[in-house]
Amino acid sequence: MSKPIIERLRANIPVAHPGWGASEYSGWQDEQMSWKESCYIGDWSFLWDIEVEGPDALRFFSDTSVNSFAKFDIGQGKHLIQCSERGKVMGEGVLMRMGEQRFRTQAGPATWSAFLLNKGGYDAQWKQIQTFQFQVSGPKALAVCQAATGEPLTDVKFMHFIPVTIAGKPCYALRQGMAGEIGFEFHGDAADAPEVYAALLAAGEPHGIRRLGRRTAMINHLEAAFPTITWHYLNDIFSADAAGFREFIAQHFDMKGLVPAIRGSFQGQDISDYCYNPFELGWGKSVKFDHEFRGRAALEAEVAAGARRTRVTLEFNNADVIDLYASLFGEETPYDYLDIPHPQRWMIWADAVQMNGKTVGVSTSPGYSYHFRKVLALAYVHPELAEPGTPVHVLWGAPGSRQKLIRARVANAPYKQDRRREAL
Structure with missing residues (x-):
């Protein structure tokens, strides 16, 4: 079959990917050197973004993710990994805890979580939100982000976020670093994107910031070893428990061709x-058998088999x-x-x-x-x-x-x- x-x-x-803006800005060679010598600003606003809110929201993510939720504070991010029943990755990306019962997630986990929540069984609702997601990463990233926000940012732990203001616009600064360098990703209302982007560029000009074009954007994933769905592997969209998933995405999310x-x-x-399962993709440390979750039996069998x-x-x-x-x-x-x-x-x-x-x-x-x-x-x-x-x-x-x-x-x-x- x-x-x-x-x-x-x-x-x-x-098709050519619609994200990341122009193909090139200062030239792909120059842009590739940015995360070794200065820093870049990259636009990931094309990723689908949803909020999940309700009394069962945390339980939902625990039930559908390999990650442990024994400790997950408000203001913390987590590399969320969701699998099919046969232990293959369905979606992965960042989950942010915005409040006691409110969460945000993007890309693969956004569509898969929305699909599963639509099936019912949880007192939690999802909604798609329109946000910007700007990454600033590289050796000079901290100085740029400090200048743009007016905040020291030095007390922000890895995979934690705080509210900041850029160009008078409220947003969140999430510490991560997809280029394998210190970096922050800024999330805010899509309507504020032009002003925030311009302010980050202006703050970065004295530090040699470069705009990251789509022609070279994925090289940082390659050098830093971040496998990406529908690029380095196929998510398990043809499994039995994904029946109707592709139709759901087409109905609720813009596939952009x-x-x-x-x-x-x-x-x-x-x-x-x-x-692939999380172990094969290099994410074995995130798999915690301290809770029941979709795909647990298959992953336990993988561990037993080697x-x-x-x-x-x-x-x-x-x-x-x-x-x-x-x-x-x-x-x-x-x-x-x-x-x-x-x-x-x-x-x-x-x-x-x-x-x-x-x-x-x-x-x-x-x-x-x-x-x-x-x-x-x-x-x-x-x-x-x-x-x-x-x-x-x-x-x-x-x-x-x-x-x-x-x-x-x-x-x-x-x-x-x-x-x-x-x-x-």
């Missing part, structure tokens, strides 16, 4: 081969990558194009990782890091191959096209040093 689904997703035409599409050389036998796949970074061999571009000037049919800094269209990329001719893992959407001068990819490989330096091959080229084995080496994930939690 899953084969026709895979074939349909291979046939889908991916996005459709799930699969590319790459990996040929899964079942659609679940493109889905890891099957582990998240790593792959470094593509430079000479082999150059061969892909050289083929554009030869007489043979060129290899499939490797777009840089990363694919321009939104799709689930899955290439076969091979060793001695045998598939031993899956390599996801490749991207070029201008800072490291390498093509990198997040990959999921057998645990015994996860040691940095292990040589493997990535089979490049869609089924039926000209293919090439690209030499690659296993590296750490995150690839770039993680500085998000450093003292302010």
